[in-house]
Amino acid sequence: MKLRVVLAVLLCTFSAANATEKVVTDYMLNCMGCHLDDGRGYALRGVPTLTGYMGNFLAVPGGREFLVQVPGSAQSDLTDAELATLLNWMLHAFSPDQIPTGFVPYSASEVAKLRHHPLVDVAGARAALVHQIEQKTARPK
Amino acid sequence: MKKFWFNKLDDVTELLLRQNARTGSRRSFLTNVGKSLLGIGALTVLPVLRGGASEAAAEKGDPNSCDYWRNCAIDGFLCGCCGGTNTSCPPGTTPSDITWIGTCLNPTDNRNYVISYNDCCGKSTCGSCGCQRDLNNTPVYRPQTSNHLNWCSGSQAGVPYHCSLSVVLGVKD
Numbered sequence: 001m002k003l004r005v006v007l008a009v010l011l012c013t014f015s016a017a018n019a020t021e022k023v024v025t026d027y028m029l030n031c032m033g034c035h036l037d038d039g040r041g042y043a044l045r046g047v048p049t050l051t052g053y054m055g056n057f058l059a060v061p062g063g064r065e066f067l068v069q070v071p072g073s074a075q076s077d078l079t080d081a082e083l084a085t086l087l088n089w090m091l092h093a094f095s096p097d098q099i100p101t102g103f104v105p106y107s108a109s110e111v112a113k114l115r116h117h118p119l120v121d122v123a124g125a126r127a128a129l130v131h132q133i134e135q136k137t138a139r140p141k
Numbered sequence: 142m143k144k145f146w147f148n149k150l151d152d153v154t155e156l157l158l159r160q161n162a163r164t165g166s167r168r169s170f171l172t173n174v175g176k177s178l179l180g181i182g183a184l185t186v187l188p189v190l191r192g193g194a195s196e197a198a199a200e201k202g203d204p205n206s207c208d209y210w211r212n213c214a215i216d217g218f219l220c221g222c223c224g225g226t227n228t229s230c231p232p233g234t235t236p237s238d239i240t241w242i243g244t245c246l247n248p249t250d251n252r253n254y255v256i257s258y259n260d261c262c263g264k265s266t267c268g269s270c271g272c273q274r275d276l277n278n279t280p281v282y283r284p285q286t287s288n289h290l291n292w293c294s295g296s297q298a299g300v301p302y303h304c305s306l307s308v309v310l311g312v313k314d
Binding site for chain 2: 018019020024029032033034042044045047075077
């Protein structure tokens with residue numbers, strides 16, 4: 001999967017003749033600087049990984065909202081529709097195996113509502129969600 | 142099992158060589174080998190699209206000049222004047238993994254390109270070809286698009302800043 005994402009980004013990237021796909025450009029300009037080209041993040045400097053993980057947030061209460069409210073999303077220059085498209089793309093590109101069954105893609109109106117309620121304690125909110133995710137994955141099925 | 146396959150391979154090779162020896166002359170064999178070598182040589186110079194081809198996208202100007210189109214949003218020293226190039230760090234420095242990414246208009250084709258301004262880190266400031274152009278730069282309270290930050294704080298090498306790159310990542314429009 002990782003290889004496919006890297007190849008997709010490179011293919012979009014290195015074709016001088018064609019414009020890079022809009023959603024990929026939005027990822028480059030708003031996320032890639034820190035989350036890097038394949039979403040692996042940078043643990044050394046506290047940048048969370050998206051690869052094989054991002055979709056886990058959708059499976060715990062508050063996680064779906066968190067992905068929109070996190071400062072990198074909520075405070076970006078993207079419109080509500082662009083942010084919704086980008087989040088949906090990122091989930092499928094970086095974390096398809098973790099997307100719960102029946103996932104309803106983000107819509108512009110949902111994103112508009114959520115990003116107007118910013119997180120006060122971002123690190124605390126994330127830690128609580130990660131704790132829930134860990135408990136969920138550790139629980140025997 | 143392995144031995145079986147080696148024996149098979151031996152048999153097939155022998156069969157092919159004997160057949161070749163029966164049907165062709167030594168001179169024609171050499172001719173074919175020569176043609177193959179020539180073909181392989183020619184293949185490598187065919188005009189195929191190679192990775193990084195956009196690096197050779199139509200562009201004019203001196204990368205080591207502050208006016209160069211890719212430098213439209215840079216704040217630092219140009220690595221091409223510091224022992225590296227505008228896409229590779231000088232020896233002894235490490236590129237920052239975390240970086241800021243902006244866009245610049247390429248006047249040659251009038252298109253906006255996505256440019257990654259990775260800093261090269263691990264050595265003290267280069268001091269040559271200082272360049273500050275702040276197109277679309279944002280204040281540091283919007284850090285993801287601010288060029289005033291020392292992006293070396295997001296590298297393996299740590300804080301010492303040496304110079305900045307301008308790498309083409311894609312075509313915006």
